[in-house]
Amino acid sequence: MRFRKLNYFITVAEELHFGRAAARLHIAQPPLSQQIKAIEDELGAVLFERSSQKVSLTPAGEALLPQARALLQNWEKIQEQVRSVANGTAGNLSLGFVWAAGTPHFSKGIAQFKQDNHGVTLNLEEMTTAHALDALRTEKIDLAMIFLNPLMDITDLEHQEYEIQKHLLALPDNHPLAQKDSVPLSDLHQLPFISFTRQAHPSLYDQIMHSLHAAGVEPNIVQIARLTQTTRTLVAAGVGVALVPESTQFDQREGLTYRPIDGVLPELAIHFVWRKNSLTPLMERLITHLHAQVLR
Structure with a gap:
């Protein structure tokens, strides 16, 4: 049974008058009567008692009415949900x-x-x-x-x-390099260095190491950290220095200083x-x- 037919049934049930129901549905009365008859034939049940004086619901019609309303309401919700998903709002x-x-x-x-x-x-x-x-x-x-x-x-x-970010050097506040406005890449040679794992960002790791070696810097990696938060904690504790994305500076932490680097390092393209x-x-x-x- 189509949902349009259910709407026809509900409208007649609410008006209890075929003429008014047809006007409300913007169709002629004979086609509406035919549609109601088709519903009754499909269900094998009489839904309306018809007389020259009035139209009333049969017990079968009364049983169908709340179910029909629920079906239409659910269908409307389904349509709304599908449209929302289709346009990206749900x-x-x-x-x-x-x-x-x-x-x-x-x-x-x-x-x-x-x-x-x-x-x-x-x-x-x-x-x-x-x-x-x-x-x-x-x-x-x-x-x-x-x-x-x-x-x-x-x-x-x-x-x-x-977005594209640059690298910054994360230093403990009391580190001598923290006194500089910017740090030459060559100054990182043999400094205790905290690095992320190669497994985490393989290509980026290789690019950074290539840039360091090209500048004559052999990093003295003393600690591996999987997450940037861990790196920052270790730097603040004085374990070493680290190259970090420039966005790291937005999350201030006591004991940490960030400085720009003078030298060629790969950009961080997110x-x-x-x-x-x-x-x-x-x-x-x-x-x-x-x-x-x-x-x-």
């Missing part, structure tokens, strides 16, 4: 992001997006680049914000630039990345929204 989206992406404009953008889109459920998880790529390829997340560079093999994925042919309207809306926050 649905679920899982986003894996590197810590460096979590700048103030990222935090503000996520908060504003959630406030403006109550029908959207965002699942956010901090990840390394390697972890996020694996999660994308195994369909554990929908979208990633990670470090990308031309050396990476991502032919199975699509991407769009989010991109939105997703599986080929998987970009949904919701993903497009989030990407556009977050990218707009960077441009402000």
Whole structure:
């Protein structure tokens, strides 16, 4: 039975008059009567008692009325939900992001997006680049914000630039180099160095090491840290110095100083990345929204 027929039945049941029901439905009375008869034939039950004086619901009609209303209401909700998902204003989206992406404009953008889109459920998880790529390829997340560079093999994925960051040198407040306005790259030679794992961001790690070696710097790696937060804690504790994304400076911590570096280091290109042919309207809306926050 089509939903239009149910609407015909409900309208007649509410008006208890075929003429008024037909006028309300903007159709002629004979076709309406035919549609009601077709419903009765399909159900094998008489729904209305008809006489020259009045129209009334039979017990079968009374039983059908609340069910018909519920069906139509559910169908309207389904249509609304489908339209919302189709235009990107509803649905679920899982986003894996590197810590460096979590700048103030990222935090503000996520908060504003959630406030403006109550029908959207965002699942956010901090990840390394390697972890996020694996999660994308195994369909554990929908979208990633990670470090990308031309050396990476991502032919199975699509991407769009989010922002470019530079490296800063993170130092303990009492470190001699903290007295400088900027630190020459060559000054890092043999300094106790805290590094992220190569497994976390393989291509970026190799680029950094290549740049250091090209400048005659042999880093004295004394500690490996998987997360930037751990790196900052270790630097503040005086364990060593570290190269960190410039967004790190937005999250102030006692005992830490950040200085620009004079020398050639790879840029940190953060991109939105997703599986080929998987970009949904919701993903497009989030990407556009977050990218707009960077441009402000």
